[in-house]
Amino acid sequence: MTVREVPIAEGLVLTVIEHSELADCAGAVVWDAALVLIHFLAKGTGRNLLRGKRVLDLGAGTGAAGLAAGLLGARVLLTDLPHLLPGLTRNVAANELQEHVAVAALRGRVLLAYERRPLVVERAFAEFSRVGLVAEQVPTEELHPHWQSPDIFLFWLRPGPRPTPHAWPGAL
Known part of the structure; x- marks a missing residue:
């Protein structure tokens, strides 16, 4: 388990607990594409897109992108496969976002x-x-x-x- 701190904007730091020991490594670490998305969202145009909006993160993995959206003012639903939900829940708590970010199993078709x-x-x-x-x-x-x-x-x-x-x- 690794704790990763990602500065995303002035005074905002995202905390992500990575679980590289999981067999499904796709949902266990923060991917570079998530970092690119996070920094787009934290910047001018992207930041204005989020405040007061609802965000659905399908296949959230560690939840990094969705958690960043929550830190930037969106109400977020993080979804993924059931075995990744405990990690998502820990990351929501690590960022004190329980009032803005929810976690659910991805069940839809x-x-x-x-x-x-x-x-x-x-x-x-x-x-x-x-x-x-x-x-x-x-x-x-x-x-x-x-x-x-x-x-x-x-x-x-x-x-x-x-x-x-x-x-x-x-x-x-």
Whole structure:
């Protein structure tokens, strides 16, 4: 366990307890992308976006970005897989944000409505599996009989196998 102090603005320091001993290291440490986001949010335009707003952090990991949003005046819901919730809760307490930041298990699913498009869009749609998502088509018989088309599909998206590092944008 490592305690990390991140100065984010004049007089504001974010405290993050990292849990690098977890098998799921993706949610156990503060990633560089989170630091970039935190400092954008703490700066001029970003800071004005947050005060009095509601923020939903999906897959919060350590909660660093969402906690920073809370320190900057937003009401925040941090979500992640159940085994990461104790760490999120500790980080909320470490920053004394219990009145502004809540923690919850990520349970939702995404329902995607998709209309067949040119080949380039079809290829982009196929990227879901490369980034770790599984798309399950809603059976035609579950659709409204008068509101369906052979070119329109509904899919449930859910997490699938872990993606390979080359699957992320910018890594190709």
